[in-house]
Amino acid sequence: MKQEQPTFFKALVSAIQMLYTIAPMLLAVIGMVGLFQTFITPEMLHSLFKGSTLYDTFVGTITGGISVGQPFLSYIIGGELLEEGISLYAVTSFILSFVSLGLIQLPLEYSLFGIRFTIVRNLLSFLFAILVSWATVITLEILS
C-alpha cells in the first residue's frame, strides 16, 4: 500500500509536536550550558595541563569535551595554552573536541538516537580528536 505524503501544514504541525516533545530536554541542556559557561573558567582548564605531551593531549580532549561556547573561545584558550608552553598536540585535541564532543548534550542525543548510537559516536569522536591532532601536528612538522 502506497504511503501518503503529508501536506506542508501537516508536516509543520508534526515538526512542532516533535519540538514540544524534546523541549524539556532542550531547556535542560541550555540550562547546563549557562552553568558550564559560568562555573568552568579558562583558568580552571589551564590548571589541568601539566606539560607532558601524551597526558596533555588526553586532558585537552576531555576539557574540550566538557567546555561549551562559541568555537572562537577554543582558539583564544588554545592560543593562550600554546603561549604557556603546552604542546600543539594538546591544543589541537582541545580545539577539536570543543566542537565535536559535547558532554552536556549527551542526554538529548541519547533520547533521540538511542544508547548504542550515542556511545559509538562519542567514543569515535573522542578517539579521533586524539588521532587527528597527532596526524595534524606530525604532518605540519614534516611539511615545515
Add this chain to the structure above:
Amino acid sequence: MGYSNYFRDTILINKNKNKGKKTQQRTGLIMLIIVIGIYIFSAILNLTATYNALLNSFQVLKVITPILLVVIFLMALLNSLINQKKISKHLGHNSGVKGWFIALVSGVLSHGPGYVWYPMLSELRSHGARDGLIVAFFYARAIKLPWLPMMISYFGLAFTSILTLYILLAALVQGIITDKLLAEKG
C-alpha cells in the same frame, strides 16, 4: 486480510511512536527538574554567579531560537516534499558516494550548536538515513567556516588547512566505522 494486517501494523507503529514520545518527554522533564535543582542549590551558594549562569542560558536561547525555527521549517519541508523512498535512495544503504558528499557538505555548512540539528537528523534517520552518514555529518561540523579566518590568524594557514582536511577524512572514516558497528541493529 492484507488490509487488516496493514491497519493492525499501523496502529501498533503509532502506539510505539506515542510511547517513545512519552518516554522522551518524561526523561526530558526529569532532566529539567535536575537542572532546576542544580540552579536552586547553586543560588544558595552563590547568587550572583547563578544569576550570570541564567543570563548565559537566556543568551544561548536567544541565539539558537532562529536556528531552531529554520530547522523546524526544514523538517516540515523535507517531510512534505521528500518521501521515505527518496531519503533511503539519497541517504540510505545504497546511497554511495552521493550520500557521503551530502553528509559532509551539509555538515560543514550547518550553523549553530549540534543539538539544534538533532530533531531533524533523528527524523531523517527514522525515514531511512543511515547512521554512518549522520555521524559523518556531526564530525564535519567541526569545520566552522565563519571562524576559519580567526583560526588562521591564531594558528596559521598551514595548520588550519591540514586540520580541515583531516577532519573531513576523519568524518568519512568514522561514518564507515559506524556503519560497520551498527549494521546489525536492524
